[in-house]
Every structure is written in C-alpha cells, then in structure tokens.
Amino acid sequence: xxxxxxxxxxxxxxxxxxxxxxxxxxxxxxxxxxxxxxxxxxxxxxxxxxxxxxxxxxxxxxxxxxxxxxxxxxxxxxxxxxxxxxxxxxxxxxxxxxxxxxxxxxxxxxxxxxxxxxxxxxxxxxxxxxxxxxxxxxxxxxxxxxxxxxxxxxxxxxxxxxxxxxxxxxxxxxxxxxxxxxxxxxxxxxxxxxxxxxxxxxxxxxxxxxxxxxxxxxxxxxxxxxxxx
Amino acid sequence: xxxxxxxxxxxxxxxxxxxxxxxxxxxxxxxxxxxxxxxxxxxxxxxxxxxxxxxxxxxxxxxxxxxxxxxxxxxxxxxxxxxxxxxxxxxxxxxxxxxxxxxxxxxxxxxxxxxxxxxxxxxxxxxxxxxxxxxxxxxxxxxxxxxxxxxxxxxxxxxxxxxxxxxxxxxxxxxxxxxxxxxxxxxxxxxxxxxxxxxxxxxxxxxxxxxxxxxxxxxxxxxxxxxxx
DNA sequence: AACGGTTTTTAACCAGTTTTAACACCCCTA
DNA sequence: TAGGGGTGTTAAAACTGGTTAAAAACCGTT
Numbered sequence: 001x002x003x004x005x006x007x008x009x010x011x012x013x014x015x016x017x018x019x020x021x022x023x024x025x026x027x028x029x030x031x032x033x034x035x036x037x038x039x040x041x042x043x044x045x046x047x048x049x050x051x052x053x054x055x056x057x058x059x060x061x062x063x064x065x066x067x068x069x070x071x072x073x074x075x076x077x078x079x080x081x082x083x084x085x086x087x088x089x090x091x092x093x094x095x096x097x098x099x100x101x102x103x104x105x106x107x108x109x110x111x112x113x114x115x116x117x118x119x120x121x122x123x124x125x126x127x128x129x130x131x132x133x134x135x136x137x138x139x140x141x142x143x144x145x146x147x148x149x150x151x152x153x154x155x156x157x158x159x160x161x162x163x164x165x166x167x168x169x170x171x172x173x174x175x176x177x178x179x180x181x182x183x184x185x186x187x188x189x190x191x192x193x194x195x196x197x198x199x200x201x202x203x204x205x206x207x208x209x210x211x212x213x214x215x216x217x218x219x220x221x222x223x224x225x226x227x228x229x
Numbered sequence: 230x231x232x233x234x235x236x237x238x239x240x241x242x243x244x245x246x247x248x249x250x251x252x253x254x255x256x257x258x259x260x261x262x263x264x265x266x267x268x269x270x271x272x273x274x275x276x277x278x279x280x281x282x283x284x285x286x287x288x289x290x291x292x293x294x295x296x297x298x299x300x301x302x303x304x305x306x307x308x309x310x311x312x313x314x315x316x317x318x319x320x321x322x323x324x325x326x327x328x329x330x331x332x333x334x335x336x337x338x339x340x341x342x343x344x345x346x347x348x349x350x351x352x353x354x355x356x357x358x359x360x361x362x363x364x365x366x367x368x369x370x371x372x373x374x375x376x377x378x379x380x381x382x383x384x385x386x387x388x389x390x391x392x393x394x395x396x397x398x399x400x401x402x403x404x405x406x407x408x409x410x411x412x413x414x415x416x417x418x419x420x421x422x423x424x425x426x427x428x429x430x431x432x433x434x435x436x437x438x439x440x441x442x443x444x445x446x447x448x449x450x451x452x453x454x455x456x457x458x
Numbered sequence: 459a460a461c462g463g464t465t466t467t468t469a470a471c472c473a474g475t476t477t478t479a480a481c482a483c484c485c486c487t488a
Numbered sequence: 489t490a491g492g493g494g495t496g497t498t499a500a501a502a503c504t505g506g507t508t509a510a511a512a513a514c515c516g517t518t
Contacts, residue, residue: 193494193495194495197494197495197496197497198496198497198498200495200496201495201496201497201498204496217494217495217496219494219495220493220494
C-alpha cells in the first residue's frame with residue numbers, strides 16, 4: 001500500500017488528482033494549502049508527496065523543505081504552472097524527484113509516480129506495510145500468506161493474499177472494485193473483475209467460521225470488510 | 230567509483246560521450262548496439278546506464294526493459310533525437326530517470342547524471358556484497374558455498390549458491406523469475422525457467438528443517454524467501 | 459582420449475493457481 | 489414489474505509450478 005499526500009490549492013484539480021490516484025490503487029489525502037499539508041504530514045504516515053508549487057500561505061518548496069527535514073528520503077513530485085529555469089534549480093536543491101508542468105495528463109503522472117517508486121526500491125513498500133491483522137479469532141499474516149484459524153490454518157495463494165490484504169487495509173471502509181483491480185490485477189477489464197468476484201467468494205469461505213468478520217458487497221462500488229467488536 | 234554503461238550506435242558521439250564521462254571521473258564502457266550492450270550488462274557490474282533510443286538490432290527501450298528485469302533500481306537516461314510525447318510515455322513506462330534530446334551539451338549530461346546519483350543516494354558502492362546470512366538457526370556462507378545446519382552442513386553447487394544468494398538479497402521481498410534467470414542463467418528461456426524450478430525444489434529441501442524460513446511462490450511473478458522472527 | 463563423479467539440463471507427468479465461461483440470482487430503476 | 493447490469497457460484501479450461509528421474513554436459517584425473 002502506498003499512501004500519497006496531495007497538496008494542491010485548486011480544489012477541482014486536487015479532487016480529480018486524488019480520485020484518479022485512488023482509482024489506481026493508491027491511498028491519498030488531499031490538502032488545499034501548504035499549512036494544512038504540513039499538519040497532515042506530521043500526524044500521519046505517507047510514502048509519497050505530490051505538491052503544487054504555488055499555493056497560498058505556504059508554497060510547495062517551503063513545504064517540501066519542512067517535509068524533508070522530517071523524512072529525508074520521501075519522494076516528492078512538484079506540480080508547476082510555469083517551466084522556468086529558476087524553479088527547476090530551486091526544486092533540485094530541495095531534492096525534487098520529478099516535475100510536472102501543468103497541464104499534464106493523468107497517465108503521465110501515474111507513470112512518473114510508478115517510475116519513482118520502482119527506483120526507490122521496495123524499502124518503502126516493505127517497512128511501512130502492516131503484515132499482521134487480527135480478524136476476530138483469526139489472524140492474517142500477509143508476509144507469510146497465511147490465515148490462522150482455530151479450525152486449521154489456510155495457506156493463501158498470491159491473489160487471495162493480495163486481495164485480503166487490500167480489504168484489511170480498508171477495514172470497515174469500502175474498497176473500490178477498480179482500485180483493487182488496478183492495484184492487484186493491474187487492469188480493470190471485465191474478466192479480471194469476474195476473477196475478483198471468484199476470489200471474494202473464496203475469501204468468504206475462509207472467513208465463514210468467524211462470525212465477527214465478513215465481507216459485504218457495496219453494490220456498484222466494491223466490497224467492505226466489516227469487523228464487529 | 231561509478232561505472233556507466235553507454236550504448237550509442239553513432240561511434241563518434243559514443244566516443245565523445247564516453248571520453249568526456251571518463252574525464253569527469255566515471256568509469257565507462259561503450260557499446261555500439263543494443264545486443265552488445267545487454268551482453269556487457271550481464272557480465273559486468275554497472276551503476277548507471279545511458280542509452281540511445283534508436284539503435285540497430287535492439288532499441289534503447291527494449292534494452293532498458295531487459296536491464297530493468299535484472300536490476301530494478303539502476304538509473305537510466307535515454308538519448309533521443311526527437312522529443313515526441315509517445316516516446317516520453319513509453320520511456321516512463323520502462324522507468325526512465327531522465328531524457329536528453331539531441332543535440333545536447335556534455336555539461337548538461339554531466340549535471341543530470343550527478344543529479345540522479347545524488348537523488349538515488351550513496352548506494353553506489355555495492356562492491357561489498359554480503360557474504361553471510363542468518364536464516365533462523367541456519368547460516369548461509371555465500372563465499373564458501375556453504376549452508377550450515379544443525380543436522381549437518383550442505384556444500385552448495387554454484388547454481389544453488391547463486392540462487393540462494395539472490396533470494397537472501399531479496400529477503401521478504403519477491404525475487405522475480407526473469408530477474409533471477411537473467412542474472413544467474415544469463416537467459417530467460419523456457420528450459421532455464423524449468424531448471425530454476427528444479428533448483429528451488431532443492432533449496433526447499435535444504436531449508437526444510439528450519440521452520441522459521443521458507444521459500445514461497447508468488448504465482449506468475451517469482452519467489453519470496455520469508456523469515457519469521 | 460577415456461573414465462568416473464558431479465552438476466546441470468531436459469523431459470515427462472502431476473499438482474496447484476488463475477482465468478474463463480455459463481447460468482442463476484439480485485438490485486436498481488424506468 | 490420488466491429489463492439490464494452487477495454479483496454469486498460452480499466447474500472446466502488454460503496456464504504455471506512441483507517433482508522426479510534420466511540424459512547431457514562438465515571437470516579433474518588418468
């Protein structure tokens with residue numbers, strides 16, 4: 001799971017950006033100015049920042065500088081309206097990982113984010129991710145692809161494992177179909193969608209014995225892993 | 230020391246490039262087509278790639294794709310005659326770190342190389358590979374091709390040794406099939422893939438007595454050496 | 459060059475995983 | 489309440505990997 005902090009003062013663009021990233025399987029937080037962005041960054045854990053350069057109250061460069069004081073290695077992409085030389089230089093000094101000049105295509109943004117994540121290696125995906133989930137009387141170990149149950153453990157296949165992980169990451173929230181498909185199947189085609197339905201059925205079978213936990217469908221949207229305390 | 234692989238089909242440009250980089254303190258290898266470039270990459274260790282996009286036999290994108298299967302994090306700069314949009318997208322998909330459109334100044338190239346190296350951190354010094362891995366109650370000595378076990382040590386053959394090393398280097402992450410095949414077998418053909426499966430089975434047999442450690446398969450992707458603490 | 463032991467590849471068959479397909483059912487809306 | 493799209497379920501098909509053993513390649517020694 002990759003959590004992205006999006007700070008963009010244009011609410012429309014910010015919304016579109018945020019939703020598109022979620023569709024592609026990322027978890028995002030949107031802030032509309034630099035100060036709010038910094039508050040968010042201090043209270044929650046993020047793996048990636050996408051920052052507008054020109055913003056009221058606190059500009060993107062200043063924000064990046066402050067963020068980098070807390071986390072020196074977090075990847076940062078700047079969004080900038082102009083492609084001026086001094087902007088580029090300034091950004092590089094702070095340690096920007098990439099630049100996008102408005103207007104840009106969503107596809108290009110996604111590709112750049114993925115390129116940077118690939119380069120920065122698995123260290124972020126690794127240490128940040130939760131590996132153990134308590135599901136009532138069951139325990140799910142993502143790293144071991146194992147679901148521990150009183151009635152006997154289940155070795156999960158990789159698809160089962162990824163899907164259950166994603167449901168757990170969205171515990172008590174709706175996990176959108178397209179987000180899961182893009183994150184796990186890398187493509188939200190019709191057949192992959194049906195494939196996912198098959199896996200949901202399998203997971204339901206595994207979880208059946210634990211009454212406190214079940215996967216419910218949100219018609220037309222996705223699935224929700226519900227845990228009753 | 231930073232070793233740069235330069236693949237450029239124009240011998241004049243390639244020569245100038247190569248010499249200029251050497252002047253700046255880099256160690257370079259020049260290849261004049263994609264196939265030769267890939268051969269070089271497989272047999273020697275590099276820290277950086279500068280690839281021409283349009284080349285005979287094997288273009289820069291294809292080459293980069295193959296290189297990235299072996300080393301996912303190695304920085305790549307493309308040299309391209311045109312600055313077309315689809316080229317950019319295609320390059321980003323593969324994970325380009327930067328672009329230079331011909332003609333470019335040598336100075337600009339150097340600056341971009343340095344910027345990327347600064348960004349990707351001081352991990353260029355990989356000449357010191359780890360030789361000893363603790364696998365629960367077992368100890369794997371790569372340099373001695375030896376797996377120490379309570380029940381008796383195992384002398385590993387070179388394929389066993391390389392494969393176990395690669396799994397250990399990717400501890401708790403997925404080691405991709407193609408990456409291993411290209412790195413160890415130097416070729417990801419069908420039969421080599423099957424050969425690898427045979428070796429995975431052998432390693433599993435050696436590791437069987439240690440419950441904390443096992444190789445699990447990530448269907449369609451590769452294998453993951455998991456260590457439970 | 460021929461031998462014997464070791465390592466690696468090839469082959470065949472089997473087992474497990476994932477996708478596709480088909481059909482039934484449900485939910486929403488016109 | 490009829491219709492269409494979304495979902496549940498099951499089973500077969502397609503694909504990928506596990507296992508074993510024999511064949512081939514390799515290597516040092518004679």
